[in-house]
Amino acid sequence: MDLGERKKKILGAVIEHYIRTAEPVGSRTISKLDELGVSSATIRNEMADLEEMGLLTQPHTSAGRIPSTMGYRTYVDRLMKNYEFSVSEINRLRSLMELQLTEVDSMIKELTGIYSYLTNYTIVGSSAGNNNGYIKNFHMVQIDRNSALLIVVTDKNIVKNKQIYFDCDIDSTVTEKISNMLNENLAGVVKSKINLEKIYEIQAEMDIYKSVLLPVLNFVNECIESLDNSEVFISGASKLLDFPEYSNVQKAKELLEFLDNKENLHRMAASVDNADVKIIIGSENDAIELKDCSIVLSSYSIKGKGTGTIGFIGPTRMNYSKAVSTLKLLTGQIDNLTSNKEPEGEK
């Protein structure tokens, strides 16, 4: 079926209304919305089509429609207009440029915090990183009969940790052996010198512990991957609780817990590939915890320091056009503020 002009208008209207209200939107609501002067019955027919096409869904019979991930995707890719900042908004955001911050990382973090405050969005990001990080050392702390905490310390003294569950009982000789092995083979080796082969080598060497080694190496690999974007941060996490979709504490807790974990932020930040704005909608997210979230990500680059990432996170019902525009302004500001500055030495 084809997406005719009128269907586009209706889809757009449904999505924009839903973004504002968080309530399923019915045919009458749309029909009263001037624009296209047709009756609710006509809208109903069109909406039934849109549902068949997978762009809208009904939470239950006899409820209005809400957009599906595909619906949002269509909207974002083909329908969405540029958000126009009001004069006062633009003034407010522009004024922030006056800030005379010299330390780049701190500047970005704080700029982010102020944006979060002014826009009421939650912002996640990573600071610009270089490419020669290494892991300083590994530690393993036994927790239960069959689990241990693996702690990884990077060159920047960033500590990452993860609880590893084994499928058999372990004792301190096991944890010691594993951590020794990791320290001997991987500690101090810069990222660029580590590849999968090296890791396979280790696995072969540790034949006996093969079965228990897999989760360990997975985590180690993750840590190595995230070495260059060394610091991640989040601003205004509690703003998520303003959204009715998180009026259920269980939901809120799952998301906040997910965001509390720096590893997850790292993975998110790493997923942005090029310099443009990337939008990840609902079920398009890899992490199951984010299946009801959308993320609008963009990268910025700082001369001599590499690239970092900044993005908004919120419910799928996010004001995409505003988020994109704001994000562009924000990254543009960062580029502006740093482009005429010499990169400072590592702190």
Next chain:
Amino acid sequence: MDLGERKKKILGAVIEHYIRTAEPVGSRTISKLDELGVSSATIRNEMADLEEMGLLTQPHTSAGRIPSTMGYRTYVDRLMKNYEFSVSEINRLRSLMELQLTEVDSMIKELTGIYSYLTNYTIVGSSAGNNNGYIKNFHMVQIDRNSALLIVVTDKNIVKNKQIYFDCDIDSTVTEKISNMLNENLAGVVKSKINLEKIYEIQAEMDIYKSVLLPVLNFVNECIESLDNSEVFISGASKLLDFPEYSNVQKAKELLEFLDNKENLHRMAASVDNADVKIIIGSENDAIELKDCSIVLSSYSIKGKGTGTIGFIGPTRMNYSKAVSTLKLLTGQIDNLTSNKEPEGEK
């Protein structure tokens, strides 16, 4: 009325039971609790006495009792026994000492994160600070007809901001004038050279804006106060949502929002006065947002760098004895790890 031996036992039993279950505890529950072999009726009488003394309260008639702030206070000061770590607990925590972290601030933050992970408590803290901070510059960004965002940048490039509401309409000349004045008089002046007199002077000078100046100066004063403890952090904030007292999103949001604001954390950290453990229970807190929270705070000191603060935060129904013991272990560990290290230069 006197707090007899039996009343003490009952009070302790009620509090400890409530700490575990978060449910009002009734007389029968206590009577079944061996210890003192009396019937529920007797317990009822005693509990009525304890209520009269202000140590217990009833959420409603026909419900069990819950401790009041005063009840917790009595418990903490006079009844509480030392928490005994189990062997596995102590092993687990001790192992963390092996971490070879060199940068003190980072170490403390990360140690804190791991403790939060292992104990399932939320931890707040501040890093050790020096005493010659200054404010680098001030900015004011108009937001509405009658409010503006005051932004303060410190020597460490920490940015603090607060929305200031005026009781009259303002325009950009006002905000400019105020920020100019602040920059001229206070920017670059180290903390020790600023006193209240100086601030009064400024107020006199700015006669015309007297009325609008008060909130501005209050905030500036706050910033100056917090200059030495320059960095605050929070670990495991989402763990608060595990507690049934925050199953109400509104409540949770209020608290998390409060903790999102670094100013508030600063104020909390600043409130610990001496080197020992300080416990602030429920309504003893200054901030209304914390009236249902308790905080167990302690300071640590690092040679040559001054003192910092670390503490647990949770609902009043907190396991005080465990929190105190854990905190002592944690600060002890910090002291241990840093005492034989030369302080490093400012980063």
Next chain:
DNA sequence: ATTAGCACTCGCTTTAATTGAGTGCTAACA
């Protein structure tokens, strides 16, 4: 192709009834 009309669906809200944990009080007992 559009629309008015209508029967039908189903989540949400309101109200009423029921349950049960816990209390205070009284009277009996050691």
Next chain:
DNA sequence: TGTTAGCACTCAATTAAAGCGAGTGCTAAT
């Protein structure tokens, strides 16, 4: 005099039923 068994009473929380109303799909007329 302190303790205890017993009982009527209270009140939040749970459950069930009833009613509401927004919204749909379908049909027949325009």
